[in-house]
Amino acid sequence: MEGICKSFPGVKALDGAKLTVKAGTVHALMGENGAGKSTLMKCLFGVYEKDAGRILLDGREVSFKNSREALDGGVAMVHQELNQALKLSVGDNLWLGRFPSVGRFVPLTSEKKIRRLTEELFDELGIKIKADTKMSELSVSKRQMVEIAKAVSYGAKIVVFDEPTSSLTAEEAEKLFEIIEMLKRRGCGIIYISHKMAEILRISDEVTVMRDGKHIATRAASELSTDEIIKLMVGRELGGRFPKKRRQPSGAKLEIKSLSGIGGVPKDVSFTLKEGEILGVAGLDGSGRTELLETIFGLSGRASGEIILDGKAVSNRTPRESIRSGFALLTEERRANGIFGILDIKENTTVSSLKKYSRRFLLNESGMRRDTEESIRKMRVKTPSQKTKIRALSGGNQQKVILGRWLLTEPEILLLDEPTRGIDVGAKYEIYELLEELRAAGKSIIAVSSEMEELFGISDRILVMSGGRAAGILETASADQEKIMALAAKYV
Amino acid sequence: MEDKKKDNGVPSERLMNDGIFVKIKNRLSEKGASVKRKYGDFMAKPPHDKRSMLAEFLLNNAMYILIIGAIIAIAAMRPRFLSPASLINIISLTAAKLPIALGIGGAIVLTGTDISAGRAVGLTACIAASLLQMPNYLNKMFPELPPIPIPLVILAVMAVGALIGAVNGFFVARFKLHPFIVTLSTQLILFGVILLYLQIGDNGGQTLSGLDDSYLSFVTAPLFTVFGIAVPMYVLYSVIITAIMWVIWNKTAFGKNMFAVGANEEAARVSGVNVFRTIVLVFMLAGIMYGITGFIEGARIASIASYTGQNYESDAIAACVIGGVSFVGGTGKIGGIVIGVLLLQIIFVGLNFLSVDQNMLYIIKGLIILLACALDMRKYVAKR
Numbered sequence: 001m002e003g004i005c006k007s008f009p010g011v012k013a014l015d016g017a018k019l020t021v022k023a024g025t026v027h028a029l030m031g032e033n034g035a036g037k038s039t040l041m042k043c044l045f046g047v048y049e050k051d052a053g054r055i056l057l058d059g060r061e062v063s064f065k066n067s068r069e070a071l072d073g074g075v076a077m078v079h080q081e082l083n084q085a086l087k088l089s090v091g092d093n094l095w096l097g098r099f100p101s102v103g104r105f106v107p108l109t110s111e112k113k114i115r116r117l118t119e120e121l122f123d124e125l126g127i128k129i130k131a132d133t134k135m136s137e138l139s140v141s142k143r144q145m146v147e148i149a150k151a152v153s154y155g156a157k158i159v160v161f162d163e164p165t166s167s168l169t170a171e172e173a174e175k176l177f178e179i180i181e182m183l184k185r186r187g188c189g190i191i192y193i194s195h196k197m198a199e200i201l202r203i204s205d206e207v208t209v210m211r212d213g214k215h216i217a218t219r220a221a222s223e224l225s226t227d228e229i230i231k232l233m234v235g236r237e238l239g240g241r242f243p244k245k246r247r248q249p250s251g252a253k254l255e256i257k258s259l260s261g262i263g264g265v266p267k268d269v270s271f272t273l274k275e276g277e278i279l280g281v282a283g284l285d286g287s288g289r290t291e292l293l294e295t296i297f298g299l300s301g302r303a304s305g306e307i308i309l310d311g312k313a314v315s316n317r318t319p320r321e322s323i324r325s326g327f328a329l330l331t332e333e334r335r336a337n338g339i340f341g342i343l344d345i346k347e348n349t350t351v352s353s354l355k356k357y358s359r360r361f362l363l364n365e366s367g368m369r370r371d372t373e374e375s376i377r378k379m380r381v382k383t384p385s386q387k388t389k390i391r392a393l394s395g396g397n398q399q400k401v402i403l404g405r406w407l408l409t410e411p412e413i414l415l416l417d418e419p420t421r422g423i424d425v426g427a428k429y430e431i432y433e434l435l436e437e438l439r440a441a442g443k444s445i446i447a448v449s450s451e452m453e454e455l456f457g458i459s460d461r462i463l464v465m466s467g468g469r470a471a472g473i474l475e476t477a478s479a480d481q482e483k484i485m486a487l488a489a490k491y492v
Numbered sequence: 493m494e495d496k497k498k499d500n501g502v503p504s505e506r507l508m509n510d511g512i513f514v515k516i517k518n519r520l521s522e523k524g525a526s527v528k529r530k531y532g533d534f535m536a537k538p539p540h541d542k543r544s545m546l547a548e549f550l551l552n553n554a555m556y557i558l559i560i561g562a563i564i565a566i567a568a569m570r571p572r573f574l575s576p577a578s579l580i581n582i583i584s585l586t587a588a589k590l591p592i593a594l595g596i597g598g599a600i601v602l603t604g605t606d607i608s609a610g611r612a613v614g615l616t617a618c619i620a621a622s623l624l625q626m627p628n629y630l631n632k633m634f635p636e637l638p639p640i641p642i643p644l645v646i647l648a649v650m651a652v653g654a655l656i657g658a659v660n661g662f663f664v665a666r667f668k669l670h671p672f673i674v675t676l677s678t679q680l681i682l683f684g685v686i687l688l689y690l691q692i693g694d695n696g697g698q699t700l701s702g703l704d705d706s707y708l709s710f711v712t713a714p715l716f717t718v719f720g721i722a723v724p725m726y727v728l729y730s731v732i733i734t735a736i737m738w739v740i741w742n743k744t745a746f747g748k749n750m751f752a753v754g755a756n757e758e759a760a761r762v763s764g765v766n767v768f769r770t771i772v773l774v775f776m777l778a779g780i781m782y783g784i785t786g787f788i789e790g791a792r793i794a795s796i797a798s799y800t801g802q803n804y805e806s807d808a809i810a811a812c813v814i815g816g817v818s819f820v821g822g823t824g825k826i827g828g829i830v831i832g833v834l835l836l837q838i839i840f841v842g843l844n845f846l847s848v849d850q851n852m853l854y855i856i857k858g859l860i861i862l863l864a865c866a867l868d869m870r871k872y873v874a875k876r
Contacts, residue, residue, distance in 0.1 A: 297762075299761070299762060319761060319762055319763070319764050320764045320765075320766060322764075323764040329762060331759075331762055336756075336758060336759075337756070337758035337759045337761070337762050338759055338762070339756065339759060340751075340752055340755035340756045340759055340760075340822065341755065341756065342755045342820070342821070342822040342823050343751060343752070343755050343822060347748065347751065347752070350748070351748065351749075351752050351760070351763045351765065352763045352764050352765075354745040354748055354749070355745065357745075358744075358745050361744060362739070362743045362744060363743055363744060363745060363748070365743070405763070409764075
């Protein structure tokens, strides 16, 4: 891809971007959110029409009009958010749009052929999934493998991975890397988009860094270090990766006593959270970390157990009750249950605190505007105005708005589920700083994270979940990755 | 600055006026700035962009452009279309159809719909008419009934409407049923109730007429006259209701919650919004609007039969969509609904002026809804 330009009304999203991927190599594409990585890929797949530039595949110029054409042309993508028909079987998903028919003159879909073709494909790739399993019964990582198998079945020469490990556990990621290695051996060129430095440096051969829609540098991965990549991405030196701890936790604030959820997860979990403490929660996917937070918050039903805040039991049967008793939950799926995309920043900020602004029947508009302004300033949200629709903001800024929403409810306990997922390096640091400020102000935080670095960087102690149960709590200072992994496997 | 003054002390009238004036000025300059941001550098754009921006503008406002074009065309062919009498007729029709559209608008903001609205109007019209027949009228449905004060009847139809809405809302919120299927069922039930209601006493399913003068004049007496043509009272009622609905939608916690639930129900739940109560209240409020529509229609038509109110919901839904209340949820404005109802009535009256076949009207209405929805959806699907 050379000299690709794309403008949207008011913004130049791509400005002479270029990317050269060699066959049989993994090429990492890096940049902060908004750097133009996704736009570049969308130009490749014809989701957007490029304004200028050329795309060459094996020396021939190509121009795909949609992802189906791209697929036929040998360019496939494994999406960040998988687009699959979850209610259909694995085989149906693989051959969707090109079902094999029973015979040349019998235009009926052959179930038998679907199964056979799927099995052949999976054998070749070493994937162990049954063809007639329903897609919704598979884990995210297995679904991803199906997606990769689909790319292979189209004979893809270029496969694009967009944040493929963001919802995978460490083991599942290993498996993915093996498959990528195999694709490499088959001569595929791989474009790999990710925010995780460690895996980039591990699996990629070359790295291209983009910033503000421009090509910044392309280097061999072996010549680069994490800090150098970050420097290229941000365009300046970053201080530490995590802010300094400004306060030590004091006395007990929240006590969870043998908490169990209606669905069986979490199971008999007990722990104590101190005032001004950040308690990290580690564990594999499906270990019940999200469910733990949701049960504490009353979003999932509680079967038994007690939640004791400041020595008094709180009921927390619904999110409304929990908010009233001083809890806040930042959810994992920002788009599904965090933001109100179509509403503006003011509405997104004040939605949980409307009671505060109600004067009998009417709302105090000026108060809402003032507090939103204050929240934008405190959270350092980058936005033209508070009337901007939240979906127009980057992921990091959306997250800051939601954090601002919760701070407006004046919570004592913040429950954060993957607070920095899908957020670029610069914004991540800002979020860490905000958390540190909250801790300094005496708030207590429980933070679920799949990123080990983050857990070690921000937390005082780490609770490890395994199979819905609490496998143990480690002091961060004396913990290491092996200890955490050992605990995470305890009840699996 | 202005706000502070208001908060701290008793505002003098002069300050209030200033406040409103400054507010309007700010509002206008804000609007101007956003228009400038969007279209200001138009001349500086390359021709390709110019063309696509123009196309974008035309498509985003296509419904308005088409309708205004139609108005000009009709006015050119039939100049009497824009005579005072015709215009007042259009305004009156708009006023009559506005409350039901305002009610349905809330259901659409919740990504739902309400097809029981027409039958709810029918039932409440029947109730209002039967309670307010002339004392000495021969075919009176309740012969022994003493004259009932009008405010009581209004409260009664609002209560019936609210009850219908509560049932709709309860099934939607409690059982997570789609409002389409819930209101499809209730509209059938309501039709049955209407037919049974009209059988009461010796009525035997006949049309209800012979309405009391107090009722007729309360609704249809002249509010004032322009060019010798009377503007009926219900125009005033409609204006008041619209103002109240505007306040509810924009200035209350309930209104904000409604938009939040419509924009993202799950996020609303996590944010502590009482989703169940919000949904039920939206439908109840809609029901109250249907009750008011029924009350006005009762006197406006003055002879109520089982088919009264039939298909009213389709006009109301069309008006909402034309006015920018989108089925994607979480978006819509009261002002848009008013414009939507107005434009639709203009079209209907205009087509009458052109002596278009009554049967054709249904086809045209259907096409308008389809086109409006398609154009609206364009704004929300990913741009290419």
